[in-house]
Every structure is written in structure tokens, then in C-alpha cells.
Amino acid sequence: MKKTLSLLLFVSSAALADDAAVLQCRALPDAASRLACYDAMPLGATAATPAAATAVAASPRMPSPAAPPAIAGFGSETVKKKVDDLPKSMDSTVVGDFEGWGPNTRIRLANGQVWRVIDDSSAVLPRRSNTKVRIERNLFGTLFLSVEGTNSSAKVRRVE
Structure with a gap:
């Protein structure tokens, strides 16, 4: 013992x-x-x-790159930050015609960002052009894309 x-x-x-x-x-x-x-x-x-x-x-410090504007870097964080320090949402439009999404669908926004659906959700919407979308961060930091005028949302991750 x-x-x-x-x-x-x-x-x-x-x-x-x-x-x-x-x-x-x-x-x-x-x-x-x-x-x-x-x-x-x-x-x-x-x-x-x-x-x-x-x-x-x-050791000598490496110079840090200039910080991009809050919206330009939205969703591309690789370092865990406090959820309170990050923007809560971002609004944009989908480039071209948009009819919905399925698993792994890539969605290109007008601001140049590309988002990929990372859950098994799918939505079929009437064909629209320049569809307004909002990407919101929930309480835990997970990002969801919702389309204006619908109740559908998809869990997304920024890829570009």
C-alpha cells in the first residue's frame, strides 16, 4: 500500500x-x-x-500579418477564440441562380466566400437569382446558413 x-x-x-x-x-x-x-x-x-x-x-518575434476586416475573415478562423469575440452573423447573396442544397454542396457568395454544407440537411427551393442568405453563429460557435424567406438552414463550414 x-x-x-x-x-x-x-x-x-x-x-x-x-x-x-x-x-x-x-x-x-x-x-x-x-x-x-x-x-x-x-x-x-x-x-x-x-x-x-x-x-x-x-527569440525575436515574427511580424504578425495585418488583421483583415471582421467580415472578410468570417468563418475562416483556425484558432479557437472566445465565441463572444467573434461576429455573430454575416449577410450576403448567393452568386447566380440558387435552387437549394444537399450534403456537401458548395455555395459561393457575392463577397467571394465559399461555404460547404457539412450536415445531412437538404432543401429544394424555387429557383431564385441573387438569393439573400445569412450565416449565423450559434451559442457554441457552430455556423448555420439560412435563406431569406424560408425556415430551412444548413450547418456550414467556410472552405474559401
Whole structure:
């Protein structure tokens, strides 16, 4: 019983050391240096090496690209952000004639964005030209495309 208890204490202290290294990397402001810090952490080690994380933090920062307008980048986020910090919705029109969608349908909008239906929903609509659509983010951050004048919506993901 004492051996089991001492083994558990040893393993938990190693986990706490790894947590400290992760927290140190997480505190870095620049994404590139943060990634390099995570990459520098030894896997399976019992103690983190703060010197490696500090050396990465001291490396020169890479210039960050200019931030695009909120609508231009809508739906193309690859980094998880707080849902409250992101736009709630976007309105646009579908390029050309639009008769509805099915699974994996790609929908090109007038603003140049291309969205793909990622659920099994389908809708057949009367043929329209320049159909107004709205892409909305729900409480959990999932994006849904809805067509003006209908109750139909599809779960979508931006592909271009």
C-alpha cells in the first residue's frame, strides 16, 4: 500500500511539473514563440525545462500579418477564440441562380466566400437569382446558413 501511495505521489508531481511548463508556454504572447515553446517541451520527462521555454520566449518575434476586416475573415478562423469575440452573423447573396442544397454542396457568395454544407440537411427551393442568405453563429460557435424567406438552414463550414 505504501509503495502504491508513493508511486502516485511521484506521478502526480511529474504531472504538476509538466503543467508548469505548459502554463509558461501558454503565457507567451506570440503564436510562433508559443508553438516553439510547446515543441521544445520534452515528452515523457518528469520535470519541465523552464530554460528551453525562456530561450524560446527571448527569440525575436515574427511580424504578425495585418488583421483583415471582421467580415472578410468570417468563418475562416483556425484558432479557437472566445465565441463572444467573434461576429455573430454575416449577410450576403448567393452568386447566380440558387435552387437549394444537399450534403456537401458548395455555395459561393457575392463577397467571394465559399461555404460547404457539412450536415445531412437538404432543401429544394424555387429557383431564385441573387438569393439573400445569412450565416449565423450559434451559442457554441457552430455556423448555420439560412435563406431569406424560408425556415430551412444548413450547418456550414467556410472552405474559401
